[in-house]
Amino acid sequence: MNCLGLPISRFGLPNFGSVFLCLTYELISTIQMLAMRPRHATLTPQELEIMKLVWKRDTATVRDVYEALLERRKIAYTTVMTMMKILETKGYLKKRRQDRAFLYRPVHPKSQVIGAMIREFIDRVFNGSAEPLLVHLVKSRRLREKDLEKIVRMVEGAK
Numbered sequence: 001m002n003c004l005g006l007p008i009s010r011f012g013l014p015n016f017g018s019v020f021l022c023l024t025y026e027l028i029s030t031i032q033m034l035a036m037r038p039r040h041a042t043l044t045p046q047e048l049e050i051m052k053l054v055w056k057r058d059t060a061t062v063r064d065v066y067e068a069l070l071e072r073r074k075i076a077y078t079t080v081m082t083m084m085k086i087l088e089t090k091g092y093l094k095k096r097r098q099d100r101a102f103l104y105r106p107v108h109p110k111s112q113v114i115g116a117m118i119r120e121f122i123d124r125v126f127n128g129s130a131e132p133l134l135v136h137l138v139k140s141r142r143l144r145e146k147d148l149e150k151i152v153r154m155v156e157g158a159k
Contacts, residue, residue: 055110061101
């Protein structure tokens, strides 16, 4: 047996068919494990900060985002590059080569992503009901009278 628990051939090598089956099993197991993990629409604070910069510009290179973030705080270029690759993997950014750099663009509009984040928050915190959120915002004085008037007009217009 080898380290994968596979039988060794008489030449001291694992049987190709056994290796193929073992690797296929490991791949399927990994895919199933990843599929069981819930996919959250919510972005981390750092991911959201990067997405806001890309939405604002429509397209951006890693350098563009890095320089914008550097104006606010100290950050490494490689950190920005890694975060943008993660956002691409998660399906929030798409890239294409432009000269010697990659140009990233948002896959979804800002309103769609923010809307999904709000829906996920309401589902998770308030069991799918937005009413307790609005009550909390009103009671904590987080909504100004002007905001409340606008909400009332929107509700009346939706009737």
